[in-house]
Amino acid sequence: MFKGNFINNLPKIYGTYTGGFIVFIILMAIAEQAGMSAKVIGICFVAFTVLIYALIGYLSRTIQVDAYYLAGRQVPTVFNGMATAADWMSGASFVAMAGGIYFKGYGYMALLVGWTGGYVLVASLLAPYLRKFGCYTVPDFIGTRYGGNLARLSAVIVLTVASFTYVTAQINATGTIASVALDIPFNIAVYVGLASILMCSMLGGMRAVTWTQVAQYIVLIIAYLIPVFWISNKMGAGVFPHLMLADEVARIAELEAQFGLGDVKNSAADLKQVPKGLSGITKAHAEVNTTPWKFISLAVCMMAGTASLPHVMMRYFTTPSVKAARRSVGWSLFFIFLLYSSAPMLATLSKLSLMDPNLATGIIGKSISEVQAIDWYQNWNQANLMFVSDFNGNGTLELNEFFMGGKAVVLATPEIAGLPYVISGLVAAGGMAAAMSTADGLVLAISNALSHDIYYKMINPKAETAKRLLIARVLLVLIGFAGATIAALEIQGILGSVIWAFDFAMSGLFFPLVLGVWWKRANAQGAVAGMLGGLAAGTAYLIAVRSGYPGFLDITQLTFGIVGSVVSLVLMIVVSLATKAPDAATQKMVDEVRVPSGKAILGRQH
């Protein structure tokens, strides 16, 4: 099945798979009507989908270097777009983003602009040129373009810092979902999540990850869109929510005024009772509630970070041609757009379901005891994701007395809006798919950089294929375990760690990558200074702000990439110009990279 004309059969294979998944959802819906318990449905959804991914991972096992690192360079444009979208949309996009928008409104919607606008930079500045280069990993490009092990090593360091920060967040997300769906403690669930991630990537490397990511994209997009459309229709808000929720957005503003949003501030003593990580609604839903600079600085960091994150960039190394790499970026963004444009709609529907007293689901304004008796409230309260308390002692639930975890907005909304439990099971499976697919890509990016760039290129260039692949797999498992161990500590929330990862990547890699293609004069000394100096400056600023330094220019711990990348750019230009220009061979190589035709710079097997 995975041999011969497998590539030509892709539409048929994934068509069948999608059909099968929909049949599975219908069977679960029937089982629910027949009395299957919510818990069993949740377990079925998560277990069934994870087993399918593991099966795809097993069928795609390989012992060829080219297939392990690049999926054989034959992934068609549209499918690579889907795989990239899954690779890209993590637990943060799926589980946490709608929550961020729910709580912070317009200020956090900068993430939507940033996480999509970055693809314009990917398509125009980098992806086609790096594809032409023919590298296996991002440090492979840096190492060959600038020359020397120091440049290669610096790129591996930046890559590892950024990707590792990112991956702990994803393992945290798989753990959260597995613990809710399978009803096991979080610190065990983290390792269950890890095992599923490794099953997909260990045997087949990039090839296995590609085909599981396509499967995961299909699950996650179905799981995201069905609730949005269903709730919107159930509420009578509109058949096609994306174009029809204007009245609902206006209605929320009306209710915010009615319930006195922002009039009552909770005292510090009251807030102490609220479990860690939960928050109430303190910002208006759709109003412009932030300064232009805050909005733009966050968007800029996310855009530059997008163009520097190695796990995304390496997906474009797998396309058959440079032309396909360019088009593939467009498809990636299209598939991402489908989910991102739905997130604010989900946040709107979720908030209205909870707030509007005219809806049966509304809880604000009801008596506290009534709310505490609701089934879903009890479930999510037990999971430490929801909390109410009668601060002013009037017996009624006020807007400032209701608290929810960011993750709960996506995971609990189907239940809150009164949808059958089968939809909650589906959403859990979608969240799991999103977090797993990103974790796969990240763990693979790190272990490939270590095995290819450090081990093969620097330590033992004579290593034979079998040994290289063995090392790659051992590293994959080790990195996964390290990530899971740190995830179990829960240092930072999902969305926060992901934003940091973008800032790290932007600080160290953005300018060295871009200038590698667009500025011939850039040399190794400049690139090393740019990568290490940028990363160090960004990290120093983050630590300073975390330990109480007020910062400058309103640059916060979410936007420290601006400091890092500016330092990186300045260092790179100054040091490059102060040292010798790259030799003629390197300059010629850059010329070669700039045209699509002709041989790849690096050979097919290297």
Next chain:
Amino acid sequence: MSKQAQHWEKTRGLLFVTLAIWFVFSIGIFLFGAEMEASSIRPFGYPLSYYMTCQGSLGIFVILIFWFAGRQEKIDEEFGFSEREDG
């Protein structure tokens, strides 16, 4: 000027146009968040600021990348630098 230099000049020109459009819709318009909110242009009834952050800019980026890819392919063909399909 060599064929390669001309090709690169056109490629760079396309890059600047692409980045200019990108700049307007990712940064430029958000300098005027409050003005967009107050604007009487309300796509599908949403405030303009809200609409652009949810869908408007995002959709423009999708179209922009496909447009860019098409133009770049034309430039590559013009100078005979496009890949052979079997390549």
